[in-house]
Amino acid sequence: MHADRDRRVRRMSLLAAPGALLRRDLLIAWRRRAEVLNPLLFALMVTALFPLALGPEAGQLARIAGGVAWVTVLLASLLSLDALFRSDLEDGGLDQWLVSGRSLPLLAGARLLGHWLTTGLPLTVAAPVLASMLGLPGDAALTLLAALALGTPVVSMVGGTCAALTAAMPRAGILLALMVLPLMVPVLVFGAGAVDAALTGVSPLAALLWLAAGLALALPLAPLACAAAIRISAQ
Amino acid sequence: MHADRDRRVRRMSLLAAPGALLRRDLLIAWRRRAEVLNPLLFALMVTALFPLALGPEAGQLARIAGGVAWVTVLLASLLSLDALFRSDLEDGGLDQWLVSGRSLPLLAGARLLGHWLTTGLPLTVAAPVLASMLGLPGDAALTLLAALALGTPVVSMVGGTCAALTAAMPRAGILLALMVLPLMVPVLVFGAGAVDAALTGVSPLAALLWLAAGLALALPLAPLACAAAIRISAQ
Amino acid sequence: MRSRPGTVTVNPDLPDPAAPWIRASRLAFARGPETIFGPIDLAVEGGRVLVVEGGNGSGKTTLLRVLAGLLEPSEGTLCWLGAPREPWRPAPGELALVAHQPGLKPDLSPAEQLAFAVGLSAGRGAMPIASALAAVGLEGYEHLPVRRLSAGQRKRVTLATLLVAPANVWLLDEPYANLDRDGHALVDRLIGLQVRRGGGIVMTSHGHFAPEALPCTRIAIAGCAG
Amino acid sequence: MRSRPGTVTVNPDLPDPAAPWIRASRLAFARGPETIFGPIDLAVEGGRVLVVEGGNGSGKTTLLRVLAGLLEPSEGTLCWLGAPREPWRPAPGELALVAHQPGLKPDLSPAEQLAFAVGLSAGRGAMPIASALAAVGLEGYEHLPVRRLSAGQRKRVTLATLLVAPANVWLLDEPYANLDRDGHALVDRLIGLQVRRGGGIVMTSHGHFAPEALPCTRIAIAGCAG
Amino acid sequence: MNALTLWFHRMGSPPTFYAFAERWRPWFLWSGLLLTVVALAWGLFFTPADYLQGDSYRIIYIHVPSAWMGQFVFAVMAVSGFVALVWRIKLAEIVSLASAPIGATFTAIALATGSLWGRPTWGTYWVWDARLTSTLILLFLYFGVIGLSRAIEDRRKAARAAALLAIVGLVNIPIIQYSVYWWNTLHQPSSVRLFRGETTIDPSMLWPLLLMAVATKLYYAWSLLGRAQAMVLEQESGKDWVRQLATADRNA
Ligand code: HEM
Ligand SMILES: Nc1ncnc2c1ncn2[C@@H]1O[C@H](COP(=O)(O)OP(=O)(O)OP(=O)(O)O)[C@@H](O)[C@H]1O
Ligand SMILES: Nc1ncnc2c1ncn2[C@@H]1O[C@H](COP(=O)(O)OP(=O)(O)OP(=O)(O)O)[C@@H](O)[C@H]1O
Ligand SMILES: [Mg+2]
Numbered sequence A, B: 001m002h003a004d005r006d007r008r009v010r011r012m013s014l015l016a017a018p019g020a021l022l023r024r025d026l027l028i029a030w031r032r033r034a035e036v037l038n039p040l041l042f043a044l045m046v047t048a049l050f051p052l053a054l055g056p057e058a059g060q061l062a063r064i065a066g067g068v069a070w071v072t073v074l075l076a077s078l079l080s081l082d083a084l085f086r087s088d089l090e091d092g093g094l095d096q097w098l099v100s101g102r103s104l105p106l107l108a109g110a111r112l113l114g115h116w117l118t119t120g121l122p123l124t125v126a127a128p129v130l131a132s133m134l135g136l137p138g139d140a141a142l143t144l145l146a147a148l149a150l151g152t153p154v155v156s157m158v159g160g161t162c163a164a165l166t167a168a169m170p171r172a173g174i175l176l177a178l179m180v181l182p183l184m185v186p187v188l189v190f191g192a193g194a195v196d197a198a199l200t201g202v203s204p205l206a207a208l209l210w211l212a213a214g215l216a217l218a219l220p221l222a223p224l225a226c227a228a229a230i231r232i233s234a235q
Numbered sequence C, D: 001m002r003s004r005p006g007t008v009t010v011n012p013d014l015p016d017p018a019a020p021w022i023r024a025s026r027l028a029f030a031r032g033p034e035t036i037f038g039p040i041d042l043a044v045e046g047g048r049v050l051v052v053e054g055g056n057g058s059g060k061t062t063l064l065r066v067l068a069g070l071l072e073p074s075e076g077t078l079c080w081l082g083a084p085r086e087p088w089r090p091a092p093g094e095l096a097l098v099a100h101q102p103g104l105k106p107d108l109s110p111a112e113q114l115a116f117a118v119g120l121s122a123g124r125g126a127m128p129i130a131s132a133l134a135a136v137g138l139e140g141y142e143h144l145p146v147r148r149l150s151a152g153q154r155k156r157v158t159l160a161t162l163l164v165a166p167a168n169v170w171l172l173d174e175p176y177a178n179l180d181r182d183g184h185a186l187v188d189r190l191i192g193l194q195v196r197r198g199g200g201i202v203m204t205s206h207g208h209f210a211p212e213a214l215p216c217t218r219i220a221i222a223g224c225a226g
Numbered sequence E: 001m002n003a004l005t006l007w008f009h010r011m012g013s014p015p016t017f018y019a020f021a022e023r024w025r026p027w028f029l030w031s032g033l034l035l036t037v038v039a040l041a042w043g044l045f046f047t048p049a050d051y052l053q054g055d056s057y058r059i060i061y062i063h064v065p066s067a068w069m070g071q072f073v074f075a076v077m078a079v080s081g082f083v084a085l086v087w088r089i090k091l092a093e094i095v096s097l098a099s100a101p102i103g104a105t106f107t108a109i110a111l112a113t114g115s116l117w118g119r120p121t122w123g124t125y126w127v128w129d130a131r132l133t134s135t136l137i138l139l140f141l142y143f144g145v146i147g148l149s150r151a152i153e154d155r156r157k158a159a160r161a162a163a164l165l166a167i168v169g170l171v172n173i174p175i176i177q178y179s180v181y182w183w184n185t186l187h188q189p190s191s192v193r194l195f196r197g198e199t200t201i202d203p204s205m206l207w208p209l210l211l212m213a214v215a216t217k218l219y220y221a222w223s224l225l226g227r228a229q230a231m232v233l234e235q236e237s238g239k240d241w242v243r244q245l246a247t248a249d250r251n252a
């Protein structure tokens, strides 16, 4: 009994710091809630750009819809990743994380979760809209939704780790893209592949399972890697 | 004679401040010369991603090559625009521009020129590589080069003006994209249209002339608009 | 157990109650080939203020960042309460750092900043947020975003974190900078509080200011002052 | 023409040689509904130091930014050498601002920072860059990137811009902050120089420091200090 | 100073403007409502059904005026933004800022009714037609302006930034329109010829359409003045006249 309560108290206090961080990040996002819609609007706009660039023939468009949707989502995440740790590094916030003596992987995990909640989740929820703009039929649209739900957390986690590494550089935007995009190739291939499969009538389950496997791999490892990256950047 | 020399001296002193700014910007770029290649690498990488996302049918690729090249270039510029005025605003550099009493449009123009020299120019020079990656034939590749040479300065100028407006925001990446992308539609349409015309054997001259007209419009107006934007942001 | 009254004891198994909070022996820091500060010895004792003095560029800030565990010393050993610790990483509730860059978010109010500091802290013996803000003279500014505060007001928010998130050792980098006369008295009061409860304090100073009438040890840091 | 020896005259047609450099009448600044500093009158006279005193958050920095033309006053008029100017925009060589955020680029060396300052300036009566850096005590640091300098060393780089890019009026926000004893003497010397050549100086202070033995006018700014 | 700038300057005084808005808003509202009722009744009940589209075409009375207003309001926003930036007239700032959400709403309504209409007539909600695409881009331009103004906290600064972006956008709108037409005609010579062929419209349909166009402008004026009043009150809170207003309200 006693040991049990102790353990619960310890676990609570273990999660106190990341909990506070997540709450604060969401509070800041709430303060700038006008901006929460931005990744979404961006995705809509890039989706609109493609027809403008490629020509309006609808048939061609639907054929590449899965790829376009994923490229769009990747870019929207990329644009928001750049600032993920930069401001904390510059204003000394990361120093405070380190001096606090709290578990750095948990803090990093909270930050990554916050990023997904404010970027990946809205994009996932908006999947049906993207799908209808690109002329995807119902089951392909559902597949896109599932693929995004599995894939965007991976994007946040892997991208966030890279962002922690580049946080100390003043204009890392593109360097970050260079680091993140190759790492995202599997997500892109399986994500777009799942939609493609659904479009051509094949079962998208295999591709979705691969995405799930990636997620299962990233969940425990990304916070550790991210913490190590933060330590390097903070020096 | 005397009046002539006076005028020359005055013109020189008028250009002294923007000249110093351009020199300094290029010096900083040179210090981080590893990063100068980044927009280029980004463009190459996104170009390489498209076949992955869209599936490997080559014929389809060549048909959309102009559009893909332009979307890529636009996004590469976008990623580098975000930081264009931010650091100067945060470290008080813009205050010094304003207090100096020097012509703000000229200073803004120098900054925009610097951005083009470090982003648009390398992308333009790399056009043949992009073209061959996308399987564009010789004259379409030349058209792409010409279109990029005319279009990328417009991207720098219009995008830079928007970047000046968002300079005071800590995480403007996506908002900036929301502002810039709709304004870039004409560049995209005429740029991709020129390549398309060349591909289908039509003369791309009309599209290129439209791009040139856009450039001629932006050249005098963008520095003024950008200066106004800086004044607003610096308050 | 250490028995100074009111001390914020977080580590239940303190190795040596008589030892200073931090002892550094032959501590040095180098960037590449260049030594920033030479090998020095120092002890951060409970109930005393360790004032690090030196000219601009002599290495005061660097020393503080080494003690905070942000930079790795190139030489020397660091002990916490007499026990050597390698690598030097603080545990919760041990250290607090007040630096030039205090990690304030422009969009959040002082009260919200402090709430986060409480979340990061060990959370014992702390003062409520509202009282801490009142204590540093920010009544009426609790709910303004930090973006709207002046340089000195921001400094006061940072100082308030020392009250809501107590720590055994305070590392203060130029705590008097940007503050007005009242603010100076405030810093003196805060330092007095920590001294009375037996905590340790390291502060840097250019020699203009120092806490009044409190037990101080001054060490000079030898650097190539500009 | 104004005939103070060595004055940096940039405007060839000075409206009134006897007038102060800047005169503000009933100057006030408000953000939205809230007045930051009340209507005040002030004159920045040549050869005198105008010391603006006030507690934290009283509006000193805001006043300086209004005088620098970075913020628009909500009330009142500003005159340059007796002639009203609306909108208030400085001409080259008229103003210099030393603020908390001095616009230094982490990647550039002090010498390169100053070269840019020279480019922005009116470029007359200036000191060579190397001598200016020596004068502020940064010999040996000319070619290190600013990223590697300490807080005080950065402040010194900023002060050196006053030497290489002379201006009629200096606006100094807490010029003594972050500097050591030598640094204080340096600021005093710089201010003395500007006073002797008849330039104007406005500086903010919390009352701890002030230039020694120089003609000063002190004004207190009334704000709701934190 | 000519009469117009004089009027603008007088209107620039917040209490004067507030009183002006207070007086005129009901007029705009009631006349707008009246016109709407008349136009809709006329359009819905007293005009014949289209020989091709049946009754579904009647959505035109919402669709077309909204589409017109989307463009009109953007122009108003940019022009008043220009006035605000050049002559520093506070009122123009407010007009510019308050117009953005109204214009965006009209544009969104045009898009929504258009795509609802597209379903029965074209068999799809969306095609990449030139006019559709340029309306979508117009909506994005509005989003940019709104997003920018929301992201800046200081109201005056936000207004000026948004005004500048609106001006840049306005300069671009003709170019965008042209480029989009060029784009579409280049790729797709003849799928939807609906807009350009049909320049002749039956007068019995035209009249209610024109009435609706006037009604939407009245509605715009009403909504604009309301938003502007709220902004003025916010900016001036703490001033004497606002306090008097508040006490008068309480007493009433
Ligand atoms: C999302 C889909 C649509 C959009 C964005 C859209 C947009 C517009 C715009 C911007 C205008 C105003 C043009 C002007 O400046 O005069 C307009 C007018 C008009 N629209 Fe649509 N439209 C859409 C769908 C439709 C559909 C499906 C129909 C009917 C089949 C239709 C019929 C008309 C007609 C009759 C006019 C007035 C003709 C004219 O003034 O040229 N629209 N639409
Ligand atoms: N990031 C860095 N990289 C390399 N050298 C550095 C870095 N930061 C500081 N230095 C050098 O280390 C020395 C000590 O710097 P430090 O900031 O510790 O000085 P300080 O005593 O705090 O000075 P000040 O009183 O000016 O704040 C300086 O000479 C500086 O040039
Ligand atoms: N950007 C801003 N937005 C809104 N209010 C602000 C802003 N900056 C400062 N203020 C408010 O204006 C007042 C004066 O600020 P200012 O920075 O001028 O004070 P100061 O006298 O320089 O103080 P300090 O000695 O602390 O530097 C403060 O109360 C502050 O809260
Ligand atoms: Mg220091």
Ligand SMILES: [Mg+2]
Pocket (backbone or CB within 6 Å): C150, C151, C152, D060, D061, D062, D173
């Ligand atoms: Mg200040």
